[in-house]
Amino acid sequence: MRPTFNSLCAKLQQKAYKITPQRQIILKAFFDHEQRHLSAEEIHGIVKQNHPEIGLATVYRTLEILANLDILHKIEFGDGRTRYEFAEAEVHHHHHLICINCGKVMEFNDDLLESLETWIAKKTNFLVVDHQLKFYGYCKDCQCRE
Amino acid sequence: MRPTFNSLCAKLQQKAYKITPQRQIILKAFFDHEQRHLSAEEIHGIVKQNHPEIGLATVYRTLEILANLDILHKIEFGDGRTRYEFAEAEVHHHHHLICINCGKVMEFNDDLLESLETWIAKKTNFLVVDHQLKFYGYCKDCQCRE
DNA sequence: CTTACTGCAAATCTTTTGCAACGTC
DNA sequence: GACGTTGCAAAAGATTTGCAGTAAG
Numbered sequence: 001m002r003p004t005f006n007s008l009c010a011k012l013q014q015k016a017y018k019i020t021p022q023r024q025i026i027l028k029a030f031f032d033h034e035q036r037h038l039s040a041e042e043i044h045g046i047v048k049q050n051h052p053e054i055g056l057a058t059v060y061r062t063l064e065i066l067a068n069l070d071i072l073h074k075i076e077f078g079d080g081r082t083r084y085e086f087a088e089a090e091v092h093h094h095h096h097l098i099c100i101n102c103g104k105v106m107e108f109n110d111d112l113l114e115s116l117e118t119w120i121a122k123k124t125n126f127l128v129v130d131h132q133l134k135f136y137g138y139c140k141d142c143q144c145r146e
Numbered sequence: 147m148r149p150t151f152n153s154l155c156a157k158l159q160q161k162a163y164k165i166t167p168q169r170q171i172i173l174k175a176f177f178d179h180e181q182r183h184l185s186a187e188e189i190h191g192i193v194k195q196n197h198p199e200i201g202l203a204t205v206y207r208t209l210e211i212l213a214n215l216d217i218l219h220k221i222e223f224g225d226g227r228t229r230y231e232f233a234e235a236e237v238h239h240h241h242h243l244i245c246i247n248c249g250k251v252m253e254f255n256d257d258l259l260e261s262l263e264t265w266i267a268k269k270t271n272f273l274v275v276d277h278q279l280k281f282y283g284y285c286k287d288c289q290c291r292e
Numbered sequence: 293c294t295t296a297c298t299g300c301a302a303a304t305c306t307t308t309t310g311c312a313a314c315g316t317c
Numbered sequence: 318g319a320c321g322t323t324g325c326a327a328a329a330g331a332t333t334t335g336c337a338g339t340a341a342g
Binding site for chain 4: 016017018020022023056057080
């Protein structure tokens with residue numbers, strides 16, 4: 001049961017953010033590219049196609065808001081730019097398999113880490129609220145071509 | 147059995163890199179600050195104390211080399227700058243606990259993920275060679291002050 | 293002595309910010 | 318109509334690069 005476009009707009013309104021066309025367009029871009037991990041620049045490229053007037057700064061400002069509202073989730077794959085995906089996905093504990101040869105990013109799901117989190121809490125007094133797990137290696141295709 | 151300073155210099159030589167004073171000084175900085183996760187700027191600050199002539203560009207170039215030789219390991223904690231630590235530490239599967247209140251970074255060790263890696267390999271045909279696990283939450287101190 | 297390495301400054305790239313005009317509520 | 322939001326351009330911060338001089342092997 002993933003949030004709908006409208007429910008996310010409502011979430012914005014609740015926090016006294018205005019529902020501007022730009023914000024709707026940017027949010028829609030994530031619905032249209034759900035599988036991907038988009039950078040600000042990429043999102044700008046996407047929304048500009050139909051709305052050339054939208055500025056890159058607005059994209060950055062909108063992403064910041066959406067991330068603060070836990071609608072989006074920031075991730076970094078080490079290529080120097082911050083990427084964003086639906087935060088809802090994070091709840092399902094999906095993680096990333098990053099191919100160090102072709103750069104492809106795949107996902108895999110797992111709930112094994114929850115037990116690890118409680119263990120950490122006991123052991124170190126650290127209260128875990130979120131985690132990020134990334135695996136680096138070679139994808140199926142790149143293993144053959146090596 | 148962690149590598150010695152000399153063994154790392156040897157590793158540089160083997161790859162036909164020259165052992166310059168600058169490279170030795172930067173490498174030494176990591177031995178002197180083993181516990182920390184240093185950014186290029188921080189390393190520059192450290193080495194400049196005794197060697198003011200060393201340029202920031204040299205630090206960046208040296209870190210790049212050391213990372214490519216797997217002497218250092220790049221990590222990003224989401225504060226916009228790349229950080230470096232001894233790669234050897236990574237072999238011991240230590241991971242990071244990042245306090246989202248005060249920014250403090252702690253470490254914890256675990257070998258639980260190896261079984262997860264083999265499971266992934268079977269399940270997805272992805273050949274894992276490395277992984278990064280980060281937990282975000284509140285450290286002991288910040289839990290009380292919240 | 294050759295070729296890699298350094299320091300500096302300029303360039304690049306991502307992200308942030310100031311400000312006047314604009315649009316939502 | 319008020320005040321949050323936008324677009325633009327300029328600023329800021331991290332990292333990279335060009336180049337002439339320097340030094341390791």
